[in-house]
Structure formats: structure tokens, C-alpha cells
Amino acid sequence: MSPELANNAPDFASFAAYLRGLQAGIAAQLNLRSHTAMSVDEWTRPEGGGGRAMMIEDGDVFERAAVNFSHVMGKHLPPSALVNRPELTDKPWQAAGISLVLHPVNPHAPTIHMNLRLFVAQNVWWFGGGIDLTPVYGYEDDARHFHQGLKRVLDGFDAALYPEMKALCDQYFTIKHRKEMRGIGGIFFDDFTRFAYARSAQMLRAIGDAFCGLYLPILDRRCRTPYTPAQVHWQSLRRARYIEFNLVYDRGTHFGLQSNGHINAILLSLPLKATWRYRDALDYPPESHEMRTVHEFLQARDWTRE
Numbered sequence: 001m002s003p004e005l006a007n008n009a010p011d012f013a014s015f016a017a018y019l020r021g022l023q024a025g026i027a028a029q030l031n032l033r034s035h036t037a038m039s040v041d042e043w044t045r046p047e048g049g050g051g052r053a054m055m056i057e058d059g060d061v062f063e064r065a066a067v068n069f070s071h072v073m074g075k076h077l078p079p080s081a082l083v084n085r086p087e088l089t090d091k092p093w094q095a096a097g098i099s100l101v102l103h104p105v106n107p108h109a110p111t112i113h114m115n116l117r118l119f120v121a122q123n124v125w126w127f128g129g130g131i132d133l134t135p136v137y138g139y140e141d142d143a144r145h146f147h148q149g150l151k152r153v154l155d156g157f158d159a160a161l162y163p164e165m166k167a168l169c170d171q172y173f174t175i176k177h178r179k180e181m182r183g184i185g186g187i188f189f190d191d192f193t194r195f196a197y198a199r200s201a202q203m204l205r206a207i208g209d210a211f212c213g214l215y216l217p218i219l220d221r222r223c224r225t226p227y228t229p230a231q232v233h234w235q236s237l238r239r240a241r242y243i244e245f246n247l248v249y250d251r252g253t254h255f256g257l258q259s260n261g262h263i264n265a266i267l268l269s270l271p272l273k274a275t276w277r278y279r280d281a282l283d284y285p286p287e288s289h290e291m292r293t294v295h296e297f298l299q300a301r302d303w304t305r306e
Contacts, residue, residue: 008196010125015118015201016071016096020052022116022208023069023098027054029212030102033219034061041264048073049094053264060105061223063272067100077121085124085191093121097129098208101269102215107235109222110135110142111183111242112215113269116204127192127200130165131207131214132173134183134242136235137289138297142218143184147303149214150187150207157195157203162304165189170300175245181298182245190251234290239274246270 027038036059044050051070056062073094077085097117104111116129133146147166154161169188174181187207192200246253246269253266284290 008198010118010120010197011201012094012096012118012120015204018205018208019096019098019116020069022211023052023054023067023100026100026211027067029216030056030062030065030067033216033223034059034065036060036062038065038067045072047075057272061219063103063105064270065100065102066269067098069096069098071096085121085126091122091124093119095119099269102219103239103271104219104223106223106225107136107227107231108139108225109219111271114208114211116208118201118204125193125197126190127204128190129204129207130169130172130186130188131211132169132183132186132188133215133218134238135293135297136238137231138184138293139222142222143297143301143303145218146184146186146214149210151304153206153210154187154203156206157199161203162187167300173245175241176249178241178244180241180294181300182242184297184303185300233275234284236273236275237277237280239271240276240280243270243274 031037034056036056038054038056041053041055042050043053049070049072051068051072054067056065059065071094073092075092076090077093095117097115099115099117101113102111111134112131113134114129114131117127119126119128131150133143135142150166151162154165165187166185168190169185170181172188173183173185194200195203250269253269286295
């Protein structure tokens with residue numbers, strides 16, 4: 001095999017091992033911050049493969065924290081994975097990924113989601129994933145820390161990546177029937193093959209390795225902020241928006257269901273508590289922190305400029 005082809009051949013086993021290690025490392029950091037230790041559920045999938053779900057529920061820091069690893073395979077790709085690659089219909093495939101969602105107890109600490117995955121179908125490979133932040137109460141310094149950190153990671157590979165992936169994220173994480181973004185975005189990419197395999201995998205690893213530095217300083221700062229029952233109620237209203245997006249639009253949820261994945265692991269992305277009210281925003285004055293978060297933060301903005 002020539003060096004060029006070798007550099008573009010997917011090393012599936014190595015990347016899957018990296019994801020398993022990333023899961024363990026992130027879980028260890030979350031355990032340091034919570035008196036409620038993560039539980040572990042190893043699961044198998046009838047069509048092939050399985051995974052490991054690590055979670056906290058009803059904890060002192062996290063309402064729910066889910067850090068999931070999966071390695072699954074099959075003979076027919078699910079429809080959600082064929083949208084851009086119909087030529088792979090009925091081709092054998094395998095996929096490895098890490099998916100995490102953290103819903104803190106404190107309404108001032110934002111929810112975060114990250115997904116990194118590798119697909120291989122016959123001799124074709126591609127990466128997908130992203131990371132995004134969803135505050136209940138918006139803070140400018142949190143948003144800038146998060147987005148500036150993502151830009152630094154991606155600028156190390158190509159200065160065009162961050163603006164492209166941010167725009168895709170702003171577009172993707174929009175609750176269309178509400179005409180509002182789910183959060184303040186981040187980065188999103190799908191069918192990523194811009195670089196040769198080795199450099200593409202390096203980029204995915206850089207994003208995964210950056211997770212703790214991007215999020216934990218925000219969590220550590222906000223989880224100590226005093227809060228009121230009224231703010232918890234607002235948090236519950238915003239959690240309902242999160243659920244709406246995940247159940248109606250999220251491709252990862254659709255893929256998990258279409259591929260006959262572990263249903264409880266798939267739905268671990270949802271918060272434990274949520275509230276739907278017909279008049280959910282009319283009780284808050286325009287100048288309130290609640291409405292300023294909706295109108296000033298849940299919009300497409302350039303957070304990398306001071």
C-alpha cells in the first residue's frame with residue numbers, strides 16, 4: 001500500500017479505543033465534581049455491537065449526566081445515515097461514537113452536548129459530530145470562553161473550519177417550529193472527509209481532548225451561583241425546548257432509533273424534568289434575564305470578538 005493510501009485508510013480500532021478512553025477520562029472529571037458517582041451499563045445490540053452507558057441521575061451537581069460510548073455494526077445502514085450517501089444502501093457498515101449530554105442542577109450552569117463518531121461502510125469512511133452549549137441563563141464570558149476555545153482548536157487545522165462549522169451548528173440546532181435556536185451553538189459537522197483520514201482523526205481527537213477545558217471552568221463557576229425556585233421553574237421550561245429539539249430534529253436520536261440501538265442510552269440525552277405551559281414566556285418582562293437570554297443569546301452571534 002502506498003503512503004498516500006495508507007494515510008487515508010481508516011484505523012477503526014484505534015479511533016474506537018480513543019473514544020473509550022475519552023469516555024473514561026471525562027467521566028472521571030465529572031465524578032470529581034459530584035458526590036453522586038456515575039453508574040455504568042454495558043449493553044449489546046442484537047444486530048451487532050454494543051456500548052457502555054455511564055450516567056448520573058438526581059445528583060448534587062447534575063440532574064442528569066450521560067457519557068455514552070457505542071460501537072455498532074450491521075448489513076444495512078439506517079436511512080438517517082444514507083441521506084448524503086445513497087450509494088451505500090445495503091452495504092455492511094460499522095460506527096463508533098461518543099455522545100454526552102450534561103444537564104446541571106443549577107439553572108445558571110449551562111447544558112452541554114458533544115458527539116464524535118466515525119462511520120465506515122465497505123471502503124468508505126467519514127466523521128461526524130459537534131459540540132454545543134445551551135444556557136438557561138446567558139452569560140457573555142461563558143459564551144466567549146466556549147466559542148473562542150473552539151476556534152483555537154480548529155484554527156490549528158484550517159482557519160476556515162470554525163466559521164463553517166459554527167454556521168452549520170447555528171442552522172442545525174434551531175427549533176424550527178419555535179423559530180429560535182436551542183442554545184448558543186458551537187460547531188457541527190457531518191460527512192467530514194476534507195482531510196486525509198489520519199488528519200481528520202487528529203482533528204476529532206483535538207475536539208474531544210478540548211472538552212474539559214471548554215466546559216468545566218464554566219460549570220465550576222456557575223454551579224456555585226445561588227438560585228431561586230422561580231429560576232428552577234424557568235429552567236424547567238427551557239428543558240422542554242431541549243426535549244422538543246431532540247425528539248423532533250436530532251439526527252443522532254433518529255439514527256439510534258432506526259438502528260435498533262439501546263433505547264435508554266439513546267434517550268439519556270433528555271433532562272429528567274421539564275415543563276410545558278401554553279403561556280411559557282409571557283410572564284417575564286422584556287428586560288428580565290430570562291428574556292434577555294432568549295433574545296440576545298439564542299441567536300446567531302459572533303462570540304469570538306470581544
